Amino acid sequence: MRIIVHGVGAVGGTIAAGLALSGQEVVGIARGRQLEAIRANGLRLRSPDEDVVARFDCVGDPSEIDLRPDDAVILTTKTQDTAGALAQLRAAGLTDQPLFCAQNGVENERLALRLFPNVHGITVMLPADYITPGEVSCFGTPRHGIFDIGRFPGGHDADDEAMAEALTASGIGGFVRDDVMRYKYGKLILNLGNVIDAALGSGEETNPILDMLRAEGAAVFEAAGIDPVDVGAADPRRDELMQLRDVEGVERTGSSSRQSLARGAGSIETDYLNGEVVLLGRMHGVPTPGNDWALALGRRLLREGIAPGALDVDAVKAELGL
Numbered sequence: 001m002r003i004i005v006h007g008v009g010a011v012g013g014t015i016a017a018g019l020a021l022s023g024q025e026v027v028g029i030a031r032g033r034q035l036e037a038i039r040a041n042g043l044r045l046r047s048p049d050e051d052v053v054a055r056f057d058c059v060g061d062p063s064e065i066d067l068r069p070d071d072a073v074i075l076t077t078k079t080q081d082t083a084g085a086l087a088q089l090r091a092a093g094l095t096d097q098p099l100f101c102a103q104n105g106v107e108n109e110r111l112a113l114r115l116f117p118n119v120h121g122i123t124v125m126l127p128a129d130y131i132t133p134g135e136v137s138c139f140g141t142p143r144h145g146i147f148d149i150g151r152f153p154g155g156h157d158a159d160d161e162a163m164a165e166a167l168t169a170s171g172i173g174g175f176v177r178d179d180v181m182r183y184k185y186g187k188l189i190l191n192l193g194n195v196i197d198a199a200l201g202s203g204e205e206t207n208p209i210l211d212m213l214r215a216e217g218a219a220v221f222e223a224a225g226i227d228p229v230d231v232g233a234a235d236p237r238r239d240e241l242m243q244l245r246d247v248e249g250v251e252r253t254g255s256s257s258r259q260s261l262a263r264g265a266g267s268i269e270t271d272y273l274n275g276e277v278v279l280l281g282r283m284h285g286v287p288t289p290g291n292d293w294a295l296a297l298g299r300r301l302l303r304e305g306i307a308p309g310a311l312d313v314d315a316v317k318a319e320l321g322l
């Protein structure tokens, strides 16, 4: 199996570097300065355990790849870029090769299944930063991350087994699941805090806000008959497989949404994280005032060019009646 990683940023970069460094066949798809840097010097991967440079083929568009029947694609763009990436893959001639969505939220698989028949979900528990072109840092050890993998909407097949094996050999803990979306909904509960981390930081003083957003998430899931699996700090696999540690010489930026702000990416994933709770609330008649507010916050951060962590926690709590 050759693995094509579409969107070589924090997560995609860690995956692609791990695959290349473990001797597996990988092609990256990147853009802008990241593409230039990888082509010129490879991709530097820093972790608590190593500081290495991975070299692998990297292109700017899937049409530059001579697609093969034994290819598997891992999509690692932010959700707001998924439709564009899928359109590129279709134009390049991807058909029934397996497509794995290694992204947060639950919208990517739905978008992918509209265009492709063989779609799989991956729940990504992998704390990584991408700020500087040509470099990614991953803070998980002894494994870079823990991934739950399965077919969308359910079940598993030989492609999931092969992908779990490849990722495990690359330094990630891969687990095949028949109900991967339950894990992704569990992860989504954690990601309701991404926009809060982007705007306010991650100090304990934000806990009442996070509690409010997550309680609304749990309420809409219950109304929708969704039974999430907890992949947070209580996940028993974490102690053995993925603890958070510092990376020498690197200051962790924070959540992937905060990284988007820090890089001036011009977009943020909030519509597909808090926005999923808002959508389910509207569909099932459950009020979600905190996530409505968080959704508007995501737009405001971009519109007003607010710097990461620049908003005042007490003012926000007052606004939310906390």
Ligand SMILES: NC(=O)C1=CN([C@@H]2O[C@H](COP(=O)(O)OP(=O)(O)OC[C@H]3O[C@@H](n4cnc5c(N)ncnc54)[C@H](OP(=O)(O)O)[C@@H]3O)[C@@H](O)[C@H]2O)C=CC1
Pocket (backbone or CB within 6 Å): 006, 007, 008, 009, 010, 011, 012, 029, 030, 031, 032, 034, 060, 076, 077, 078, 079, 081, 084, 085, 088, 102, 103, 104, 105, 124, 125, 126, 127, 128, 129, 130, 255, 256, 259, 265, 269
């Ligand atoms: N970072 C983390 O710790 C974690 C992230 N996640 C999730 O993983 C997913 C990926 O996040 P993350 O790795 O942080 O995101 P990044 O923004 O770091 O990486 C995505 C990369 O894809 C590039 N890209 C987007 N569209 C295209 C395209 N059509 N062609 C080529 N390159 C493209 C982006 O370019 P550009 O920079 O120009 O936009 C960017 O470099 C998200 O769903 C996120 O929520 C999950 C767990 C942890």
Ligand SMILES: CC(C)(CO)C(=O)C(=O)O
Pocket (backbone or CB within 6 Å): 104, 124, 126, 127, 128, 190, 191, 194, 254, 255, 256, 257
């Ligand atoms: C859980 C968390 C915050 C880990 O980095 C994440 O998924 C993200 O940054 O999007």
